[in-house]
Amino acid sequence: MSDPIPEDTADAPAGLTARNAARTRQAIIDAATGEFAALGLGGARIDAIAARAGLNKRLLYYYFGNKEALFQAVLERAYQNIRSAERELRLDEIDPVEAIRRLVSFTWHYYVKHPEFLTLLNSENLHQAAHLKNSAQIQAMNSPLIQSLDQLLERGRAAGLFRGGVDPLQLYISIAALSFFYLSNRHTLSVVFGRDLQSPKAEAQRLSHMTELVLGYVLR
Amino acid sequence: MSDPIPEDTADAPAGLTARNAARTRQAIIDAATGEFAALGLGGARIDAIAARAGLNKRLLYYYFGNKEALFQAVLERAYQNIRSAERELRLDEIDPVEAIRRLVSFTWHYYVKHPEFLTLLNSENLHQAAHLKNSAQIQAMNSPLIQSLDQLLERGRAAGLFRGGVDPLQLYISIAALSFFYLSNRHTLSVVFGRDLQSPKAEAQRLSHMTELVLGYVLR
Amino acid sequence: MSDPIPEDTADAPAGLTARNAARTRQAIIDAATGEFAALGLGGARIDAIAARAGLNKRLLYYYFGNKEALFQAVLERAYQNIRSAERELRLDEIDPVEAIRRLVSFTWHYYVKHPEFLTLLNSENLHQAAHLKNSAQIQAMNSPLIQSLDQLLERGRAAGLFRGGVDPLQLYISIAALSFFYLSNRHTLSVVFGRDLQSPKAEAQRLSHMTELVLGYVLR
Amino acid sequence: MSDPIPEDTADAPAGLTARNAARTRQAIIDAATGEFAALGLGGARIDAIAARAGLNKRLLYYYFGNKEALFQAVLERAYQNIRSAERELRLDEIDPVEAIRRLVSFTWHYYVKHPEFLTLLNSENLHQAAHLKNSAQIQAMNSPLIQSLDQLLERGRAAGLFRGGVDPLQLYISIAALSFFYLSNRHTLSVVFGRDLQSPKAEAQRLSHMTELVLGYVLR
């Protein structure tokens, strides 16, 4: 986005070409992410993406083939990023209650910092996950969190802290839901309920509420 | 939404031939609801809406002016419908625990039966609620549920059943979130987790999980 | 334009109907004159004319058949009006020099007061006078001015005041041209010459210049 | 305006196949000039312009953005052309009387050879000079004639030939008016006065009349 390729690269030695190709690809994906996130798959414009990237439109086709393939590449990058962040969480290293807090907090803050992830997912769902179904890469990226959560719930139960019988997938979906819906729907919710849901204070209250909700459920 | 046009008119010579403004308007809104829900605001085609309604394209402009105004009319109708359904809930007439169950169940089933509501809202959020902000009608339609839930929480607390300090708006948003996210994101979730989330059994499990989650939180 | 027909006229006795018909016709022509003058034949909108007249669009077709015929009727009315005004001039009753002054002044002020006449004529010329060629009425309306001017020039010549050999039609066209062009082109002229040509002072200067120009020519 | 594209290109396979931006731009302006001149801004059709130019309709938008911007470009070209022709006049090199004759004659013949200039200006005036006001280019193109005429009038006055106190702008407008109105309104004038104003003889008479009129005024 911010790094248009300098003029002289056209004459650069072959050794640098590969690096520039990667940089160009990344610039396109960055620009496309912004455009797709802001306007959806249908609303995004190839011209606008090229302009955002400071690149010729033809290059998008050279690197990605067409708009849908570019969208898929954007999704793949977005999933890489979140999976990468998820791997930083070390839920098995801390006590169960703290681990639940950390998971809720992580989910919330990841969505807050990556609002494009929300709209990209909404777009993909509108298209019934057609691009995900087409991406072996994404399907191979298992989230480590389900297993972590499973172990965590078992640890908590064994320690007599947590209730039993909790499906980790259901709980994970619920934790995601609580943050995702609030942030994704904040525009309509703010209008419908006439309350500012985007102030720092409102956001702090939301995180607190979600944490209590989840803990209230898992704690015996 | 639910077939205001009697069946027998559907068999009339060439779609809607009768000169009936109210019926024509409704037919356009019904067709537009389907199209917008399936493809989003940007992806929807005026031609397709006209074809769905069996009407001349020109009429959409005669009645609504342009695509965005039609989208707004569709949203207004969708909110009318859900508010109307919400008014049927009589949370104050039953015991608090049962009332919470009913609220979770209602929310879930309403979304299940009206999947278009989910995608319309996602579209509107993508556009940052521009049409809601433009609609005095929707802004005047207060949901009765926040107040009902507030009273319900207080009744439960007074009876020594529920915890105190629960913000009814936060809880309402959470209840909506748990259903909305699951249903709205089921396509991507199914692919990502490799699990069928749409089977009747899966849906029953989801409802059960959500109910326990919410009750686990509110009950002392 | 300013007289929408009162509600009760629909029930009025037959005797009044004819008068109402005439009034309705006139209202349509007034409205159409304004619209055609402002936007040209191509730019005028039937809907807008109906709205200006406060009448149902269908009535325009009832009374005039189609847009072009309405335009023709507007032109006919415009020519009736100017011919009628021209007949008020009594150039033969005053002395030749004064008569020239009066003719120049009349032409100028008529155009100033009836700017719609200028744009209607421009529209008609763009269409190569198709409607005038179609109107027996307009072709039958001879301007009295050519003959008046002819006699006037002869009177002046006989009195030793005016030069001979002046073609009254050429002179009449010139007198019209001097006012018409200035007023019709004032928007572009003002921009191109960076001078306000529409102020009262500028208009007075124009009239003075034109009068001197014409008199300078005809006087020996 | 006058065929910048060499003849032989016109015979190329499918109109303009060569990828030549300047030539394409010019071809569009030429075609648009004809269409706008014949039908006005409102009556002109983008499709027709593209067909006249033998180009894909999309290109008009590629180069000019929209219809109004294209119209502005056409106006700009038209003013460039007339200013360029005006600069060829050397009014300061000949004697004052001859110079007046030349100015009247030039104005007349320019309009005769460039009838599109008349209708374009009428269109622009109908739109109240909106495009001229938007064109810094046109506003920067001062006509050299006002100054030339000013000097010329002074030369004539100093030589005791011309009257004093003549406003060169008023006189210039009058000279333009005499030709412009006659040519612009010849269709309606011919019908109204039942006289052929377009024959070579009629045109010669007009030029003669105008010259005498102007000289009759300026000469002492």
Next chain:
DNA sequence: CATGAATGAGGTTTCATTCAT
């Protein structure tokens, strides 16, 4: 590798006009 020029299909919207009551 990179780019400005070009395109066909199709999108939203407008328009004069007619229908049915």
Next chain:
DNA sequence: GATGAATGAAACCTCATTCAT
């Protein structure tokens, strides 16, 4: 006489994509 509802054609404009260099 009068009117709201309805229509087919066509207008302007946009878009993803490809061509030629």
